[in-house]
Amino acid sequence: MKKIIELKNISKAFDGEQVLTNISLDIHDNEFITLLGPSGCGKTTLLRMIGGFENPDEGDILFLGERLNDTPPHKRNINTVFQKYALFPHLNVFENVAFALRERKVPKDEIKEKVTEMLNLVMLGSFANRSVTSLSGGQQQRVAIARALISHPKVLLLDEPLGALDLKLRKDMQQELKKIQQSTGITFVFVTHDQEEALSMSDTIVVLNEGRIQQIGTPADIYNEPQNAFVADFIGESNIIDGIMLENYKVKFSGHTFDCLDKGFAHGEPVDVVVRPEDVDIVPVEKGEIKGTVTQVTFMGVHNEIIVDIGGFKWMIQTTDSVNVGENIGITLEPDAIHIMKKSEYSGMYGDYSSYSNELDELSDPGGDE
Amino acid sequence: MRKTLQKQHSRTAGLALAPYSVWSLLFILVPLVFVAYYAFTDENFRFTTENITRFFTATSDLKGDDGTVREVHTYIVIFMRSLKLAAISTVICLLLGYPMAYIIARAKARTQKTLVTLIMIPMWMNFLIRTYAWMTILQDTGILNSITGVFGIKPLHIIGTETAVIIGMVYDYFPYMILPIYSIMAKMDLKLLEAARDLGCNGFGVLRRVIFPLSLPGVISGITMVLIPSISTFYISQKLGNGKFFLIGDAIEGQYIANNLHFAAAIAFILMVILLVAMGLVKYITAKLVYGGE
Numbered sequence: 001m002k003k004i005i006e007l008k009n010i011s012k013a014f015d016g017e018q019v020l021t022n023i024s025l026d027i028h029d030n031e032f033i034t035l036l037g038p039s040g041c042g043k044t045t046l047l048r049m050i051g052g053f054e055n056p057d058e059g060d061i062l063f064l065g066e067r068l069n070d071t072p073p074h075k076r077n078i079n080t081v082f083q084k085y086a087l088f089p090h091l092n093v094f095e096n097v098a099f100a101l102r103e104r105k106v107p108k109d110e111i112k113e114k115v116t117e118m119l120n121l122v123m124l125g126s127f128a129n130r131s132v133t134s135l136s137g138g139q140q141q142r143v144a145i146a147r148a149l150i151s152h153p154k155v156l157l158l159d160e161p162l163g164a165l166d167l168k169l170r171k172d173m174q175q176e177l178k179k180i181q182q183s184t185g186i187t188f189v190f191v192t193h194d195q196e197e198a199l200s201m202s203d204t205i206v207v208l209n210e211g212r213i214q215q216i217g218t219p220a221d222i223y224n225e226p227q228n229a230f231v232a233d234f235i236g237e238s239n240i241i242d243g244i245m246l247e248n249y250k251v252k253f254s255g256h257t258f259d260c261l262d263k264g265f266a267h268g269e270p271v272d273v274v275v276r277p278e279d280v281d282i283v284p285v286e287k288g289e290i291k292g293t294v295t296q297v298t299f300m301g302v303h304n305e306i307i308v309d310i311g312g313f314k315w316m317i318q319t320t321d322s323v324n325v326g327e328n329i330g331i332t333l334e335p336d337a338i339h340i341m342k343k344s345e346y347s348g349m350y351g352d353y354s355s356y357s358n359e360l361d362e363l364s365d366p367g368g369d370e
Numbered sequence: 371m372r373k374t375l376q377k378q379h380s381r382t383a384g385l386a387l388a389p390y391s392v393w394s395l396l397f398i399l400v401p402l403v404f405v406a407y408y409a410f411t412d413e414n415f416r417f418t419t420e421n422i423t424r425f426f427t428a429t430s431d432l433k434g435d436d437g438t439v440r441e442v443h444t445y446i447v448i449f450m451r452s453l454k455l456a457a458i459s460t461v462i463c464l465l466l467g468y469p470m471a472y473i474i475a476r477a478k479a480r481t482q483k484t485l486v487t488l489i490m491i492p493m494w495m496n497f498l499i500r501t502y503a504w505m506t507i508l509q510d511t512g513i514l515n516s517i518t519g520v521f522g523i524k525p526l527h528i529i530g531t532e533t534a535v536i537i538g539m540v541y542d543y544f545p546y547m548i549l550p551i552y553s554i555m556a557k558m559d560l561k562l563l564e565a566a567r568d569l570g571c572n573g574f575g576v577l578r579r580v581i582f583p584l585s586l587p588g589v590i591s592g593i594t595m596v597l598i599p600s601i602s603t604f605y606i607s608q609k610l611g612n613g614k615f616f617l618i619g620d621a622i623e624g625q626y627i628a629n630n631l632h633f634a635a636a637i638a639f640i641l642m643v644i645l646l647v648a649m650g651l652v653k654y655i656t657a658k659l660v661y662g663g664e
Contacts, residue, residue, distance in 0.1 A: 072567070072572075074568070074569075080565070080568045082564070086559065086565040088566075088580060099566070099569045102579075103569065104570060
């Protein structure tokens with residue numbers, strides 16, 4: 001695949017505070033790439049640099065192999081769908097979409113043709129003469145996309161474009177964005193803090209935290225093979241337990257030695273063990289490899305989410321079995337349910353559900369970069 | 371349930387509005403009705419349109435610069451002169467104020483506060499004092515000529531010219547131009563400017579296609595707030611124009627002092643109607659041009 005944008009060792013500080021540290025990233029032609037991370041991780045700043053609204057303190061941005069650092073935004077073959085859309089309130093839907101064409105003095109007939117075609121693509125054909133302030137959030141979103149796509153940019157940047165929509169609409173727009181990306185063949189660089197959104201839409205996910213890239217990979221890689229405790233915790237739910245690698249394919253944690261699929265660690269090396277809540281099998285207590293007591297049961301619809309105390313460490317397990325608080329249960333783990341990570345600066349910070357509550361999780365859900 | 375709540379809400383809102391309604395009635399509406407009443411009556415308070423027709427038909431002799439004398443419609447000439455001076459002052463205020471408002475709105479929050487305060491400080495001083503200050507500055511032997519004299523520049527004769535009147539008007543009404551424009555520009559969503567750049571506009575394009583159209587409501591209220599008081603001002607022209615430029619405000623004042631209340635009211639009434647129509651027209655045209663008729 002052809003590289004369309006290359007970021008080389010980018011660093012940036014605002015007022016002495018380091019926002020991005022040594023970021024290197026290749027973005028390929030026709031790729032749907034997502035910058036994922038919590039509020040303040042630097043993902044929006046990175047996007048704005050590609051758009052030309054910020055300059056890196058150090059490092060280079062290359063566009064098709066040429067240095068782009070000093071090119072102003074209006075000369076870049078890149079367009080942006082802004083957070084909260086930034087539609088021009090003094091122009092109607094048609095004129096918003098036609099904005100870039102009018103700047104280039106495209107003939108009137110051609111403008112009419114192109115704008116109509118673009119409005120049809122985003123299913124707003126009959127809205128051309130409406131005022132943008134009279135549109136719903138979803139419709140404004142479509143206008144913003146049409147406006148950014150009208151000049152057929154090489155790259156489209158999307159800054160949390162679905163953040164302001166309600167859940168149902170967001171799901172629909174995710175599908176639609178993906179469809180638009182595939183039909184136009186334009187590279188999409190998508191910024192979000194919503195890991196589900198990232199997993200369902202992206203070809204490639206870049207996980208960022210504290211201005212550093214934590215992991216780059218396909219959604220499956222990121223979910224199944226997280227590189228450190230931060231990624232494991234941020235993407236989906238994870239139990240992260242201290243373990244010791246006894247030898248290749250043998251790991252000991254919670255007082256039991258398990259078979260696993262990981263190798264290449266030193267004998268006796270301390271590691272972080274990741275177990276996804278849906279990969280745990282519940283068995284009668286006498287058949288369990290390890291045993292614990294249920295401390296909390298939450299009905300979630302398709303499954304129960306239970307918290308189990310195993311030797312003082314609280315695990316989260318998702319199961320369709322019905323269990324009761326106070327019950328003693330046994331647990332078995334298949335080798336492919338266990339993922340081993342090297343210890344990192346994030347070890348011990350995540351993956352324990354002792355203070356877990358659904359409500360708290362929602363409250364602390366980051367809400368954008370601003 | 372909803373209905374009663376709404377009713378209650380509108381009742382409390384009505385109650386809260388009451389003092390303001392009384393105020394507007396007493397101090398705005400009643401005086402306006404009196405102006406109209408006086409304009410259309412004679413000394414014995416019998417209905418007449420004579421005062422109105424007098425405004426349009428009264429003539430007098432005007433001595434031109436070349437010494438020839440011609441007969442002109444007195445009040446039409448005075449009105450056009452007022453309009454000319456007010457229009458020039460408004461345009462100057464706009465040309466000076468717009469870029470300044472933009473620069474202030476883009477400055478740091480603290481700098482913004484300081485600059486806005488600096489602009490407002492002269493407004494705390496009495497209008498008469500400010501006008502007198504300009505007299506001492508602009509006089510033939512005044513401060514300005516003393517300073518320029520140091521550099522060997524010949525004394526400028528400004529006092530008693532239209533220029534002096536315009537300087538006075540611009541100085542007095544400048545804050546009324548800059549503040550409404552500034553307040554709109556300060557509120558402007560910066561993302562819109564980025565969006566315009568993203569879509570291919572250079573700096574001037576952003577100004578022309580986004581900043582200017584969005585700031586138009588501020589420009590219109592700025593123009594209104596400068597044009598209207600400067601068209602009806604009467605003091606500045608007397609002091610800085612040495613009484614040579616008789617303006618419509620001076621005419622009203624003169625008739626009032628001469629105890630000619632009915633004719634004074636008629637001039638005020640006509641001025642008001644003309645301004646109302648003009649402002650309505652400006653609003654309509656800009657709405658058509660910029661907002662596509664919405």
